[in-house]
Amino acid sequence: MLGIKVEKLNDNLVISWLLSKIEIPFSDIVEVTLDDTYGGEEKTAIRIGTPYGETDRVVIQTCSNTYILFTTNAVSIKNKICSFINDELKQK
Template sequence: MSGIKIEQLNDNLVISWLLSKIEIPISEIVEVTLDDTYGGEEKTAIRIGTPYGETDRVVIHTHSNTYILFTTNGVSIKNKISSFMND
């Protein structure tokens, strides 16, 4: 199973997982945090990845949505997204 891939394309954060691709304008991102709950606290969040077998959850809060990424390298993904926000 392939993992979640994060990249910056112009002014967008691009999240790729399996055959899905989600683009989020970086200017819309309010906060990026780690979540230690199993399925994420926000019930209406958009979930990316498989919750079972993954140890980390990265939560991306935007002005309109919340995204939860299920991954094994949460700190790395969080830092990468934060660096895109600071550019």
């Protein structure tokens, strides 16, 4: 499967795509939104996935970086990330 995979590992969000693996602490995540622009508004954002052929984008804003996930199932990925964040908040 070539799609982006998101999972929860301890207190981190893990984003896997191809051979890349990015870990973001949940405490650093400020906002998770959908983006309707073609390449994202943040010019210095870290882009994950293939921007061509993918119609949807999920933006993860952290304290220090912005991540743009190019995917075909943006709503599902966004909901999964938000669910992980809510679980983290409940545990604290």
